[in-house]
Amino acid sequence: MATGLVPRPRQEFIDAFDYFDHAEHRRDGDRPRDGAHRRNEDDVFAAGAPSKEKKSGARAAGPIVGPTVPPVPPGKTVPPSRGPERRTRTAKGGLARTLTGVAAAAVTAVLAVAVSGQVAHEQDGKGGAPRAAGGAERPHTDAATRTKSRPAPAPGTVADQAPYEVQMAQKFPMDAKLQASGDFEAVPGHDKAPGRGEVLRYRVDVEKGLGLDGMLFAEAVQKTLNDDRSWAHGGRRTFERVSSGDADFVISLASPGTTAKWCAKSGLDTTQDNVSCDSAATERVVINAYRWAQGAVTYGDDKMHAYRQMLINHEVGHRLGHNHETCPKQGALAPVMMQQTKFLTLDGATCRANAWPHPEG
Template sequence: HGVPRVRGGHPEQREPGGGWGEPGGRPGDGYGSVTGPRNGAPASFAPPSPSGPVSPSGPASPFPRQRQAPGEGPRQDYLDAFGADGDVFAVRPRGRTPGAARPADPYASVTDWSAADGGASGGGGIPGGAEADADDEPPTGEPAPVKGARGRTFTGIAAAAVTTVLAVVVAGQVADGSDGSDMRAQSATDQARGAHDPASRDDERPTPSASASAKPLTYEQKMGKTYPLGATLKASGKFDAVPGIAKGTGKGQKYTYRIDVEQGLGLDGGLFAEAVQKTLNDDRSWAHNGARTFERVESGQPDFVITLASPGTTAEWCAKSGLDTTEDNVSCDSAATQRVMINAYRWAQGAAPYGDAIHAYRQMLINHEVGHRIGYNHVTCDKDGELAPVMQQQTKFVDHDGIDCRPNAWAYPNG
């Protein structure tokens, strides 16, 4: 309608020709030194003069113009323009109705709570929730500080505490010679793994065990080891039968036997039983050419009982057949009883003529004592360099009467 378009800008922007009475303004009626609408705005919206004259286009403005120093908060005339019930500069949750009870917001920052809020109570911080909220009162005097100042103080304190803790952690890592790269690498690895793998292990990814890297010893390895046992040990004198049975070759004369191990030896009874069965049924042993077969049982009445016992107990059982095993600490076939006695000290430690060949010595020990049980007596070698007969007392000696023999564990060493 012929009125110049309103020019934008901040309400307090000073510029020539505005409605603030600045020099160079356009003169007008009823506005003191400045008249007319500011920047071409309608007269009804022009800012009033300090004296509040009547506007050319209407009655006197109810909002007297007040100058205010910078930094003193919002102008009072702007506060008054929005009425006594509204504080447009107060921070409120979106969509909140003044005076209404505020439900607790579980997601609100705890640092925004203050004594005026009453924490998370349902009555807006006042018991019963009946009184009006302090935020709903009209502003008086100087504008109140924006809510949350105390909360921001608490936030600053918390941030300072966290910074202090982080500084201590970093200092500890530097003192330890670590820059935290290991932890960062581990964190990155965990994140990458978590994107593809479940939190716990499943059947598709086996859990490593402590014994996975340590493979169990083979029979040969166990038979090549010596084991601790005292030369004068006298154990309990009580025996346990090794459970299980083992069939022989099924050819020739059949012998059944049971394996007993004295309690308290600390030796592997299963290894001893396995060694007896394999040795006796070897073709180099008494089963040569199918002449005999040896079968292990665990109960009933076997033909004999091969017994692993301490030196003291061995001596007791051998004495029942008139044999003295205390000299040279040897074994025996106690012919007056069912027991073929194997001295556990010799089984565990070996004998000097065999040196480190403990496996071969144990085979000789079994073949020698069982040979007595099936009817063979002691013999010796006759020529230098010959293998000693298995019935020679090889625990005591290999060489005799100037004849040098070689150790031998088999009745038929050539097969």
Template sequence: MGGLMPGPRKEYVDAFDTSEALDCDGEDVFAAGAPGAPRRARADGADGMDADADEGEDEPQEAAGAAKGGKGRTFTGVAAAAVTTVLAVVVAGQVANGPQQDSGNSARAQGGADRTDAAGDDGNGERAARSAPTTPAPKAPSYGALMTRKFPLDPKLSGSGAFTTVPGQDKGTGRGRVLRYRVDVEKGLPLDGKLFAEAVHKTLNDDRSWGHGGTRSFDRVSSGRADFVITLASPGTTAKWCLKSGLDTTQDNVSCDSASTERVMINAYRWAQGAKTFGDDKMHAYRQMLINHEVGHRLGNNHEICSRQGALAPVMMQQTKFLTTDGVTCRPNAWPYPR
């Protein structure tokens, strides 16, 4: 077994087994009380005699066995040296074996600690990654939320006069007469053209609008033939296109159906800012009214007035300007056929 200590060499063992370990008369020099054997006197004098008294009693014995004691002390010295050597060998063996075992244990302990630490770090890192709160990406505002917002726009803005078509197409309800329309937005206008196109399509195909009862369906197209073009333009550009049909929109910054052209003009300022008649809390409804009112003109409908106090205003009433006619005030309304 690798962990056993090496025994004493044979020559040291023989030194204890031979008769040389005895004195010339055959007496064991290590026996208790033998002449020349070392005395184990207690330093505190517990045997009842002090050191001087012990020395006095030993003098006759030492004189009588002087010759024999000399040889005994010689052998005693040899034996003591042998014992010392054996102990040195044993201790050396322990020292030689001890560090290897300790080193292995230390290495194993250290390795175990390292593995534990590494696993702990990896594990903690993974757990921390899994448990760490992640910040979700902000959600884009919904259509309904955007339709309630006001957007900044200069009431005197005059744009480039060039238009871009909102790409894509949308089918209508598929019931009744199908009308095809396109949505154009003036280039450089700081408004969302896609939101505008979505609002036009949803408004016109609502059953409260001009397709009520399945009489019409409105399909949005971005190419090919279109029955009319709903156009979002700056106040300056709107005025120019409305003037082509003899309409003045500059006085109240309103919209128009430029009947002599293909364009139904929606004033971007009104689309962005609304009107006092509807207030800030009815922006969505006001925008629906703008679309229905101007498309109503394209479909051949003329202006109407409020006929009864407190009634919903006819959608063809000029609600951007007023809600009262001949002393009768109506409530704002976005639909030709409100429920």
């Protein structure tokens, strides 16, 4: 490292500051306080020494040499620092204050140059972002960077969910032999009965641990039952979903194992074809979660939405008192109360898949 002398301030700058530390001249009549050699704002220093001035004071037009106040007669006293005497002392300090101001400005300029040089040095060599103390790069705060740094919506959130129609057309993973917890949980919320006629209130329960979207299931039930092609046809009745309180029946989405247990309570065996049932001896209309998730061969993968509508209409139809029906003739629409999960052909006649009790609408 190169060595050399550090430049020192010019002598007049040092002399200007020394007046504050070494001047001992005080005006007549001023006395030290508490015996200490203190200066106040009315002290008079040697020619060119600085002096504080009050906000209301004024500076003389030019330098004044020596006092302009006449001698005080014997036995008389004069109040300190009034009128012309004050202005005289102020004028005397003009040169010192000027030199002090110049010195302060010089120091400020040197500091400004040093700081700007340090910031420029800490920039990346290729025009990168400035670095904070310690060398850490300051984070960018532009809008584009903030947008890129935001995490994408988590799967399953409202922002990430597909429209109702898209979800209803999809198949979901499900084990055909799944036995879930056996505990049910009501889907929260309330959907008012939209139509006229007899109001039937129902609750939607979903078995815990299924891994299926309970809100999607509840929405499908409400939309399906209140469609004019369903059991609300012609304004005969309307369906209202509740999550608590009295309900005429409960539509339950359950694993295959739990479905079998609830259907057995009404003497029904759902294990052979993994089907759903209306457990008439209980409050539950049970939809087999395997069928809800995977559909049936009779409808195929391209008619999942229609198959789910048929499941709801068929099992609620049993709750409303309708029994199984057969295919009336070749090529006809299958009655919704036909066991379409199992077959579309019966007694030599094959019907077309149909999800509605009143398909004409």
